[in-house]
Amino acid sequence: MSVLIDGLLAILAIYLALQSLLAPRLIKSVFLFFAFGLALALAWVRLGAVDVAITEAAIASGFLGVLFLDALRDFSPAFPAKQKNPEAAHNVLVKNNTKSLLLSRIPLGLGLGLFLLIALEAVWKTPEGGGLTAAAEAFLPESGVEHPVTAVLLNFRAYDTWLEIGVILMGLLAIFAVGGIKVYRKPNMAAQDPMLRQVIMFFTPVLFLFGAFLLYFGKTGPGGAFQAAVLWGAIGILLHLGGKSIIEEIPRWLRQLILTVGILFFLVLGFLFVAGGNALFEYPRAYAGLLILIIETLAAISIAAALTAIFANLNQMKEDPNETESIN
Amino acid sequence: MTIHELITVILLVVGCFFFLAGTLGVLRFPDLFSRLHALTKADNLGLGFIAAGMAVYIASPWAALKIFFIWLFTLLASSTSCYLIARFQKEQEQTKNGKEGE
Known part of the structure; x- marks a missing residue:
């Protein structure tokens, strides 16, 4: 079954x-x-x-x-009912590029085949007992948390997680670099909707609470900084759609601080104990649990702010200057 | 089969029936409003029956409460999005009619 x-x-x-x-x-x-x-x-x-x-x-x-x-x-x-003949456009594209398509198909096919072979080999070679599971389980008491996934993500391989937070920040920077181009013809009508407002007001504390629960629960079970961050980011996106863009309303220095505090604290902590003779991202065992919780909280705040900022920057509610001129 | 399992199966089957009916409505109904009606009403009822079935199956008051809240939040979210979609569509139609009338 x-x-x-x-x-x-x-x-x-x-x-x-x-x-x-x-x-x-x-x-x-x-x-x-x-x-x-x-x-x-x-x-x-x-x-x-x-x-x-x-x-x-x-x-x-x-x-x-x-x-x-x-x-x-x-x-x-304005969501037109139908795109103008999408198939025809597609056919033209295919006809024009038959040669270059054929050329690009061969390396693409070879690469895909190679990838499949590697994937098959990886599946074939999975060691008995699930690879490093036993090692992770054995050192679990020393990690400061009770859930093996969290232990691996924030203690044994904290470096990877640190880089992941950095990747999201890099994405935001890229969007900042090319952003601000888009202008909407119509300001967001939904922002003045009383019903949407009520629902957003209702969901904001619920999402916050659930995010906090996932964050704290990451110590003992599935959950953690990234999952909590998405829920908190959802609050920011909902508020933005409801006409209250928190990320634009707080002062610039505070915004920058919130966006970077997670990655900075993680980095400082990671290097702080190198001076005492520890390895990179190795925490003192007595405080590991507490430190991981602080790192996760700050990382979640940073990631949530980054996700909100990504959406807010892509979805700015400006009125089109040309449109307003024509109306006037 | 115990009486518990029997109730679970009946609730799940009824839930699946409403989901099927809702999906059929989305596929067959002619315009956006009646499709929204089928999707939000029938599917949420179906979800309610499935949630009730799972609550009976797990048979723990805590889990039942959690499942009930999941259903409640889904109801809130889906009715709000239904309302927003309908409102958007109505505004679109009004502007279209207004342009034709000119």
């Missing part, structure tokens, strides 16, 4: 991925991508990796989906 469910799930995920890539209309692609993310999250749950499943559902499906929807609005300012 479970083989049947897993098989169906695998087929569903691959089918949705293909459909999302091949869909003729962008809007269809985006919504199929949502469904694909959920199928993938379910697959992670079936594999027993609940941490990954939550992150997949929250970041890959949720946050990326929101960004895709936002991008979709840019491509079609």
Whole structure:
């Protein structure tokens, strides 16, 4: 029975991925991508990796989906009913590029084949007893937390996690670098909606509480900084959509501090104990649990702020100067 | 099969029926408003039945409370998004009609 469910799930995920890539209309692609993310999250749950499943559902499906929807609005300012003959445009593109497509297909195919071979080898070579699981379990009491995934992410391999926080910050910087181009014709109508306001007011504390719970629960079970950050980031995005852009309303220095405090504290802490003869990112054992909780909290705040800032910067509610002039 | 399992199965089947009906409505109904109606009403009822079924299956008051809250939040979120989509569509239609009337 479970083989049947897993098989169906695998087929569903691959089918949705293909459909999302091949869909003729962008809007269809985006919504199929949502469904694909959920199928993938379910697959992670079936594999027993609940941490990954939550992150997949929250970041890959949720946050990326929101960004895709936002991008979709840019491509079609008022959601026109149909794109003008998308297939014809596609055919023209294919005809013009037949030669270059063929040329690019060969290395692409070779690369994909190589990747598949490596993946197969990795699956084949999985050591008995699940690789480093035993080692991680053995040193769990020394890590300061009780959940092996959190122990690996924030203690044994803290360097990786530190870099991941940096990657999100880099993404935000890239968006800052190219941002501010987009201007909307219409200011956001939903901002004045009383019902949306009420719902946002209701969901803000709920999301905050649930984020805090996930953050703290990361010590003993699935959860942690990234999952909590997405929920807190969702608060920022909801408030932004409701017309209250918190990230733009707080002073600039405070914004910069919030955005960088997670990565900075992590870095300082990582290097602080090098002076005492420890390895990089090695914490004193007595305080490891507390330090990890502080790192996770600050990292979650930074990531949440970065996610909110990414969305807010891509979705600025400015009135088009030309439009207002023409009305006047 | 105990009475617990029987109730669970009945609730899940009823929930699946409402989900099917809602999906059929989305696929078959002619315009956006009736589709929204099918999606938000039938599916949320279906989700309620499935949530109730799972609560009976797990049979722990804490878990039942959590499941109930999940259902409640989904209801809130989906009815709000339904309202927003409907409102957006109505505004679109009004501006379209206004332009044609000119």
